[in-house]
Amino acid sequence: MKVGIFSDTHLGFSAGGKRSGDALMQAKQALQILVNERVDCIIMAGDFFDDGIPTQESWHDAFELLEIANSAAKSGVSVSLEKKESKSAFDFSGIPIIAIHGTHEHLSKSRKNALDVLQKAGSLLHVHAAKSVVEKVGDKVAVFGIGGVPEKYARDALNAWKPIPEKNALNVLVLHQSFTDFLPFDDEMTATLALEDLPKGFDLVINGHLHWSLQKQLGTTIFLLPGSTITTQIKSSECLKPKGVFILDSKTMDLEFKEIPEQRKAFHAKLKFEDARPQKVLADVEQEIEGFLKQNTGKLEPLIRVKCIGSLEKGFAQSDVNFSGIEKKFSEKALLSLDKNFDSADFKKTISELRALQLEKKSVSAMGLDMLEKKLLETSFGNAFDVKRIFELLSEGKTEDVEQILKAARKN
Numbered sequence: 001m002k003v004g005i006f007s008d009t010h011l012g013f014s015a016g017g018k019r020s021g022d023a024l025m026q027a028k029q030a031l032q033i034l035v036n037e038r039v040d041c042i043i044m045a046g047d048f049f050d051d052g053i054p055t056q057e058s059w060h061d062a063f064e065l066l067e068i069a070n071s072a073a074k075s076g077v078s079v080s081l082e083k084k085e086s087k088s089a090f091d092f093s094g095i096p097i098i099a100i101h102g103t104h105e106h107l108s109k110s111r112k113n114a115l116d117v118l119q120k121a122g123s124l125l126h127v128h129a130a131k132s133v134v135e136k137v138g139d140k141v142a143v144f145g146i147g148g149v150p151e152k153y154a155r156d157a158l159n160a161w162k163p164i165p166e167k168n169a170l171n172v173l174v175l176h177q178s179f180t181d182f183l184p185f186d187d188e189m190t191a192t193l194a195l196e197d198l199p200k201g202f203d204l205v206i207n208g209h210l211h212w213s214l215q216k217q218l219g220t221t222i223f224l225l226p227g228s229t230i231t232t233q234i235k236s237s238e239c240l241k242p243k244g245v246f247i248l249d250s251k252t253m254d255l256e257f258k259e260i261p262e263q264r265k266a267f268h269a270k271l272k273f274e275d276a277r278p279q280k281v282l283a284d285v286e287q288e289i290e291g292f293l294k295q296n297t298g299k300l301e302p303l304i305r306v307k308c309i310g311s312l313e314k315g316f317a318q319s320d321v322n323f324s325g326i327e328k329k330f331s332e333k334a335l336l337s338l339d340k341n342f343d344s345a346d347f348k349k350t351i352s353e354l355r356a357l358q359l360e361k362k363s364v365s366a367m368g369l370d371m372l373e374k375k376l377l378e379t380s381f382g383n384a385f386d387v388k389r390i391f392e393l394l395s396e397g398k399t400e401d402v403e404q405i406l407k408a409a410r411k412n
């Protein structure tokens with residue numbers, strides 16, 4: 001069997017911004033590659049949408065995208081979904097897509113998430129803490145999926161589920177989390193899972209969430225990060241390889257990478273200065289941008305991120321480095337993201353300040369949820385109920401529902 005793999009399409013990303021069309025444009029090419037390669041089934045590893053509650057426009061994008069697989073010629077496989085004791089056949093048109101939700105689509109247990117809606121529409125199969133078996137004469141692939149959850153619950157969620165590989169099948173585990181092995185520093189708040197925590201006996205483990213692509217052999221298991229189909233944050237790890245899809249041959253276990261033909265290239269540089277004058281910084285940044293523009297082979301204006309660190313000559317402050325001239329000069333040629341973070345005697349960044357900056361990158365709702373969780377831990381409620389649900393209800397103004405949940409929690 002040929003299994004197509006893609007992840008993190010982030011439909012709706014940068015809505016209204018300069019890159020508003022990128023997510024759909026690149027995802028359509030990704031899916032088209034898999035259809036052209038006549039894969040038998042397709043696995044999607046989460047973050048199909050950029051938002052947990054997609055906009056009308058994002059739904060439109062989703063159906064436009066999925067139609068590519070849904071209207072393709074049938075591959076002749078049968079697909080079933082097994083969750084706990086129940087087993088049902090998935091009635092699909094075209095080439096079946098087996099998907100998990102990502103951290104972006106994650107909602108509290110009591111709610112239907114965006115992928116549940118797509119499954120109801122027959123567009124894909126949403127597998128969460130469940131197994132889907134794909135069969136074609138003499139060939140069987142068992143896909144075990146678990147959707148993305150907040151990192152601090154990831155380890156517990158995986159341990160509670162305990163997927164057991166099938167005999168006489170190719171066993172694939174699909175998840176959507178961070179792994180401590182891939183973090184630049186040890187930070188318990190951003191990942192609880194390590195590669196060694198992965199359940200054993202799987203032939204292939206596919207992990208979404210991390211947007212760069214990587215393939216790693218773990219004993220008899222192939223660990224694959226398919227990477228996203230779009231660059232959301234311009235990180236150095238993401239700029240090294242182009243975006244694309246993977247195709248697995250279930251017989252030979254060969255994994256082939258296919259690049260998305262028309263994609264917005266991303267470049268990243270970190271320039272380090274020592275006692276430099278602002279003029280020198282600006283000249284170097286400009287030279288770096290020129291170099292990247294020469295390297296850009298794509299038709300689209302590239303994403304270029306340049307970060308300047310180090311120190312400025314005595315008497316100069318960070319505010320003396322003004323990028324506005326450069327931004328104007330290249331405004332038609334590239335999407336620039338220029339950043340400066342110089343050390344200076346009167347403005348030394350402490351670790352805690354950096355952490356605070358990192359926190360600021362979180363969405364307002366994520367920060368709000370964190371605060372609510374912290375406050376609740378200080379009360380007698382502790383973690384007696386689903387905080388995310390409470391937060392959602394509070395933000396929708398449904399205080400009466402919140403009161404009821406709190407009353408019920410007090411009884412327990």
Ligand SMILES: [Mn+2]
Pocket residue numbers: 008046047102209210211228
């Ligand atoms: Mn993602």
